[in-house]
Amino acid sequence: MQKILIANRGEIACRIIRTAKSMGIKTVAIYSQVDHLLPHVTMADEAYCVGNAPSRESYLNINKIIKIARECEADAIHPGYGFLSEKAEFAQAVTEAGLIFIAPSAPVIQCMGDKLEAKALAKSAGVTLVPGSTSSLNNIAEAREFAHQHGYPVLLKAAAGGGGKGMRVVRDDIGLEEGFERAQSEALSAFGDDRVFIEKYIETPRHIEIQILADQHGNVIHFGERDCSLQRRHQKVVEECPSPFVTQALREEIAHQAVALAKKVGYTSAGTVEFIVSPKGEFYFLEMNTRLQVEHPVTEAVYGLDLVEWMIRIARGEKLTLKQNDIKPSGHAIEVRLYAEDPTEGFLPSAGKLIQFRAPFSPDIRFDCGFTEGDQVSIYYDPMIAKVIAHAPTRTEALTNLIQYLNKILIKGLASNQDFLIRLLRTENVQAGTYHTHYIQECLEHLVGETATVTQEDLNLFVQAAMAIQSPSLPAQNFVVIIGKTIFDDQRCTATLNWLYQNQLFTLSYQGQEVIGRHHFHNGIHHLTINGLTQAVRVIDSRHWPSIQHLNFENAISDNKIIKAPMPGTIIALPISVGQAVQKGQPLAIIEAMKMENVLKAPQEGTVSEICVKNGDSLVREQVIVRFA
Numbered sequence: 001m002q003k004i005l006i007a008n009r010g011e012i013a014c015r016i017i018r019t020a021k022s023m024g025i026k027t028v029a030i031y032s033q034v035d036h037l038l039p040h041v042t043m044a045d046e047a048y049c050v051g052n053a054p055s056r057e058s059y060l061n062i063n064k065i066i067k068i069a070r071e072c073e074a075d076a077i078h079p080g081y082g083f084l085s086e087k088a089e090f091a092q093a094v095t096e097a098g099l100i101f102i103a104p105s106a107p108v109i110q111c112m113g114d115k116l117e118a119k120a121l122a123k124s125a126g127v128t129l130v131p132g133s134t135s136s137l138n139n140i141a142e143a144r145e146f147a148h149q150h151g152y153p154v155l156l157k158a159a160a161g162g163g164g165k166g167m168r169v170v171r172d173d174i175g176l177e178e179g180f181e182r183a184q185s186e187a188l189s190a191f192g193d194d195r196v197f198i199e200k201y202i203e204t205p206r207h208i209e210i211q212i213l214a215d216q217h218g219n220v221i222h223f224g225e226r227d228c229s230l231q232r233r234h235q236k237v238v239e240e241c242p243s244p245f246v247t248q249a250l251r252e253e254i255a256h257q258a259v260a261l262a263k264k265v266g267y268t269s270a271g272t273v274e275f276i277v278s279p280k281g282e283f284y285f286l287e288m289n290t291r292l293q294v295e296h297p298v299t300e301a302v303y304g305l306d307l308v309e310w311m312i313r314i315a316r317g318e319k320l321t322l323k324q325n326d327i328k329p330s331g332h333a334i335e336v337r338l339y340a341e342d343p344t345e346g347f348l349p350s351a352g353k354l355i356q357f358r359a360p361f362s363p364d365i366r367f368d369c370g371f372t373e374g375d376q377v378s379i380y381y382d383p384m385i386a387k388v389i390a391h392a393p394t395r396t397e398a399l400t401n402l403i404q405y406l407n408k409i410l411i412k413g414l415a416s417n418q419d420f421l422i423r424l425l426r427t428e429n430v431q432a433g434t435y436h437t438h439y440i441q442e443c444l445e446h447l448v449g450e451t452a453t454v455t456q457e458d459l460n461l462f463v464q465a466a467m468a469i470q471s472p473s474l475p476a477q478n479f480v481v482i483i484g485k486t487i488f489d490d491q492r493c494t495a496t497l498n499w500l501y502q503n504q505l506f507t508l509s510y511q512g513q514e515v516i517g518r519h520h521f522h523n524g525i526h527h528l529t530i531n532g533l534t535q536a537v538r539v540i541d542s543r544h545w546p547s548i549q550h551l552n553f554e555n556a557i558s559d560n561k562i563i564k565a566p567m568p569g570t571i572i573a574l575p576i577s578v579g580q581a582v583q584k585g586q587p588l589a590i591i592e593a594m595k596m597e598n599v600l601k602a603p604q605e606g607t608v609s610e611i612c613v614k615n616g617d618s619l620v621r622e623q624v625i626v627r628f629a
Helices: 010-022 039-043 062-071 088-096 106-113 115-124 140-150 173-191 248-264 296-303 307-315 395-408 418-426 428-432 456-470
Strands: 003-006 026-032 046-051 076-078 154-158 167-170 196-200 206-214 220-232 235-241 269-277 283-289 332-339 356-358 365-369 384-392 410-412 477-482 485-492 495-501 505-510 513-522 525-530 533-540 547-551 562-564 569-573 587-593 596-601 606-611 624-628
Touching: 003 010, 003 062, 010 026, 010 039, 010 307, 010 365, 010 384, 026 039, 026 062, 046 062, 062 088, 076 307, 088 106, 106 115, 115 248, 115 283, 140 154, 140 173, 140 196, 154 173, 167 173, 173 196, 173 569, 173 587, 173 596, 206 248, 206 283, 206 307, 220 248, 220 296, 235 296, 235 418, 248 269, 248 283, 269 307, 296 307, 296 332, 296 365, 296 384, 332 395, 332 418, 365 395, 384 395, 395 418, 395 428, 395 513, 418 428, 418 533, 456 505, 456 513, 456 525, 456 533, 587 624
Parallel strands: 003 026, 003 076, 026 046
Antiparallel strands: 154 167, 154 196, 206 220, 206 269, 220 235, 235 332, 269 283, 332 384, 356 410, 365 384, 477 485, 495 505, 505 513, 513 525, 525 533, 533 547, 562 624, 569 587, 587 596, 606 624
């Protein structure tokens, strides 16, 4: 194997290229027209344009990818994750073209990619299943019958799906019809297959997955578990290894079933078997991902291996040299996904230019990224900017290092979930490891935007930083802060402010603690971010000491008679008509952006006076969609 084509983009393409180069293997990148300046293009030995921006015209174009691989005389193709990585027809086309597919075989991808077939195979392998339908639903009536028999809540899932797409939790009859339609539509859009099945929904579970490796000689081993329970809209946000919830006995039991399933289906390469685990430790098979997972770096950190290297070696026919008894974990690793999205606007994807994007080097942090400063984050693909992975001897150290590093990242030009991640990692339950798959939703008010709780300690730090910024020569004092008012006393203490980068990053040492903050000054107002919380303050000079005015900004009241696009995207449905009376919360339009469907709903009762777009239209942010009389 002398040359590998990576049928992917961005962060994962860069990651595969690095490993291939370390093995002395040449690499070939592909890119769409909007991706021609991204790092993976220049990192590879060769790079070829695969088509226009839409995925179906570029990264999902099997014939074009195979054609490029043949013309550049590649020996193998690595699919990464997403796009074609779990498409059996792609694996088959690669093999038929005489190339090596660095992933499981087409038959394995086919059977495990069909969630219903996977459930049947898992059952035959002795794997525990959650109650659910054994075939796809033909209509809403079948879904309603199952829900009434087993009770709400239920979970609608795409038969060919994964990654949270085509998945809807339904809690009553009213939500079942819309959930069924949305699950079908999203499944068809994401996977070209609108089949949906139904399962009993397990409340407040943990999401636990087992990493496996299997060679072509019948050997299968596992590398413990990852806890991926911190999720939003069924998509993972934070992952860690090992799980703070799983006991050694439970770990062995779940891993035993994962290995048994891999052997049953004749699995080869790297893969993941996912389970949901109830608070009592009862576990059920969820699905098998026949590819490299986004969160694989935490396993690599704890177990000291390179999964991509092993995928390549297995694809070359090599035997596993590792034995299960020799595999020992070391320390703890935690990963977060840094997304271009706006938590204050319901996590709507954010596209645009990374005007500023700086992430410092740290020996304790792995920063997997597919963008550099000045790059464009496109509306056409998943909005993940980077993965940040901390590895340390203990979980507490890993959390601390990760929070400190996230604070040091500078992102300007588009919205991101940076502060949301910091707040999430600082919550009591995450610090203690006592969270579940619904935890983010339960604490969303605390985690998002201006509703986030600012503690007394945070306020003190905000004020101290603002004073030091305005009057660095003045000695600092102890003080107590009341909202909108600052009271000083005469007991002196020392506060030290050190700038890290162009007066935008700073460390503040105050009363025995040190925090990292970010600072932005605009129109006479200091915007200070400390511990993931942002406070706008104005420093007012007085005769002796500067005083602080806290500014609590409220969102501008929107005109409820005009519905605008909250993000760039494509109109895929307009379930309304001119003259129609609509109720508050009724769907008005469905926008597809960054591989997800987003439903815009009526903010109040009204009558539609004008529909300003049509199905298939490409939208820009703030474009008017609907007007009300």
